Amino acid sequence: xxxxxxxxxxxxxxxxxxxxxxxxxxxxxxxxxxxxxxxxxxxxxxxxxxxxxxxxxxxxxxxxxxxxxxxxxxxxxxxxxxxxxxxxxxxxxxxxxxxxxxxxxxxxxxxxxxxxxxxxxxxxxxxxxxxxxxxxxxxxxxxxxxxxxxxxxxxxxxxxxxxxxxxxxxxxxxxxxxxxxxxxxxxxxxxxxxxxxxxxxxxxxxxxxxxxxxxxxxxxxxxxxxxxxxxxxxxxxxxxxxxxxxxxxxxxxxxxxxxxxxxxxxxxxxxxxxxxxxxxxxxxxxxxxxxxxxxxxxxxxxxxxxxxxxxxxxxxxxxxxxxxxxxxxxxxxxxxxxxxxxxxxxxxxxxxxxxxxxxxxxxxxxxxxxxxxxxxxxxxxxxxxxxxxxxxxxxxxxxxxxxxxxxxxxxxxxxxxxxxxxxxxxxxxxxxxxxxxxxxxxxxxxxxxxxxxxxxxxxxxxxxxx
Ligand SMILES: N[C@@H](Cc1c[nH]cn1)C(=O)NCC(=O)O
Numbered sequence: 220x221x222x223x224x225x226x227x228x229x230x231x232x233x234x235x236x237x238x239x240x241x242x243x244x245x246x247x248x249x250x251x252x253x254x255x256x257x258x259x260x261x262x263x264x265x266x267x268x269x270x271x272x273x274x275x276x277x278x279x280x281x282x283x284x285x286x287x288x289x290x291x292x293x294x295x296x297x298x299x300x301x302x303x304x305x306x307x308x309x310x311x312x313x314x315x316x317x318x319x320x321x322x323x324x325x326x327x328x329x330x331x332x333x334x335x336x337x338x339x340x341x342x343x344x345x346x347x348x349x350x351x352x353x354x355x356x357x358x359x360x361x362x363x364x365x366x367x368x369x370x371x372x373x374x375x376x377x378x379x380x381x382x383x384x385x386x387x388x389x390x391x392x393x394x395x396x397x398x399x400x401x402x403x404x405x406x407x408x409x410x411x412x413x414x415x416x417x418x419x420x421x422x423x424x425x426x427x428x429x430x431x432x433x434x435x436x437x438x439x440x441x442x443x444x445x446x447x448x449x450x451x452x453x454x455x456x457x458x459x460x461x462x463x464x465x466x467x468x469x470x471x472x473x474x475x476x477x478x479x480x481x482x483x484x485x486x487x488x489x490x491x492x493x494x495x496x497x498x499x500x501x502x503x504x505x506x507x508x509x510x511x512x513x514x515x516x517x518x519x520x521x522x523x524x525x526x527x528x529x530x531x532x533x534x535x536x537x538x539x540x541x542x543x544x545x546x547x548x549x550x551x552x553x554x555x556x557x558x559x560x561x562x563x564x565x566x567x568x569x570x571x572x573x574x575x576x577x578x579x580x581x582x583x584x585x586x587x588x589x590x591x592x593x594x595x596x597x598x599x600x601x602x603x604x605x606x607x608x609x610x611x612x613x614x615x616x617x618x619x620x621x622x623x624x625x626x627x628x629x630x631x632x633x634x635x636x637x638x639x640x641x642x643x644x645x646x647x648x649x650x651x652x653x654x655x656x657x658x659x660x661x662x663x664x665x666x667x668x669x670x671x672x673x674x675x676x677x678x679x680x681x682x683x684x685x
Contacts, residue, residue, distance in 0.1 A: 239375065242371045260272070268415070273619070295365060467602050493618075592679060
């Protein structure tokens with residue numbers, strides 16, 4: 220058995236990195252689609268869609284509805300542990316393409332003429348028919364993207380455990396963040412060519428390419444499993460049981476990391492949806508320019524993440540790094556909230572984006588490789604599923620909260636924007652203070668995590684590389 224492991228494909232550096240490139244490429248396209256409408260908030264507020272900030276926030280949160288309410292993320296984790304990596308990757312890829320196709324259809328002219336559009340427009344008149352269908356499509360896509368995320372994490376553990384695991388996870392996230400960079404650069408350009416539906420169509424085409432890279436990877440995965448043979452087969456007592464969910468939800472390390480995860484990411488991903496409009500309002504610049512500035516946030520974070528991962532593999536200090544990330548998160552959101560528009564300029568905006576980008580590399584780089592240290596390998600997929608489920612509750616509700624708080628703290632502005640009033644813009648102080656509040660709570664939980672780690676001996680401060 221030892222010999223089999225020694226000759227396994229995962230022992231070849233080249234094979235490991237090829238596997239990583241293939242699965243990361245899909246995540247590039249998936250993250251592109253996640254934020255494809257983010258730079259287009261103001262366009263969507265106007266004709267023909269008329270999506271107010273609350274509706275825009277609801278669509279953003281809608282991505283996570285099925286994962287949270289129907290428990291799809293927990294089910295995805297169980298599917299992963301029971302059915303394996305190959306089956307789950309293909310299912311995730313197809314689900315993303317299906318959901319994205321629906322979202323695209325919702326924004327086409329063709330849809331507005333259909334009986335479905337009349338039916339969807341016949342109830343809850345504050346939410347346009349296009350928004351309702353787009354939300355349904357995005358919710359289906361959301362099941363796929365989260366299923367893909369947990370499967371990719373488990374796949375990286377399979378190939379890199381005991382080797383360059385944090386660095387590999389960091390690189391995967393870097394490639395995914397490049398997808399966010401690309402979308403903030405390209406989505407406004409595509410929208411100029413044919414409106415928001417053109418941007419979504421391009422995102423859909425990219426997702427089809429992403430499905431192909433997942434598919435190609437499955438051949439490597441099959442080969443690795445064949446080579447490992449019985450070494451890869453779990454003993455009956457090692458199999459995943461439903462009762463393991465109880466173990467996950469009573470594990471103090473898991474609960475603290477999950478809490479930290481929902482707080483931290485609630486101040487990042489929902490912020491991404493509103494950041495273009497916030498920068499454009501605060502700096503008084505066009506959406507295209509604001510979107511281009513903001514694109515440096517994911518790319519900066521992405522470039523730094525593998526280096527932080529490399530450091531964590533060599534030196535450890537994972538729990539402390541999460542604390543520093545939470546601190547930087549608070550600093551950046553407080554700058555966005557409290558520096559008045561008259562003093563806020565491009566330099567301050569870029570410096571603040573860099574601070575937030577550093578936070579966005581410190582926390583993910585240390586958080587995801589920490590999970591295999593606190594749970595057993597046989598239910599690792601379910602543990603990732605459960606963490607993402609808790610995270611998705613925040614990602615579902617926070618965009619709605621932010622959209623609502625933006626409208627409530629700026630009475631009459633959305634009506635002015637829809638009517639095309641020159642110079643009408645939002646003040647983002649209240650939403651930014653809400654984001655900073657999540658960061659403060661995340662600092663508290665990072666401190667708790669360090670205490671729990673010391674008490675339970677998870678080794679979160681130890682290097683990953685043996
Ligand atoms: N929930 C996942 C994937 C995701 C990205 N945007 C919305 N959902 C996640 O948080 N992955 C970890 C990361 O740091 O990207």
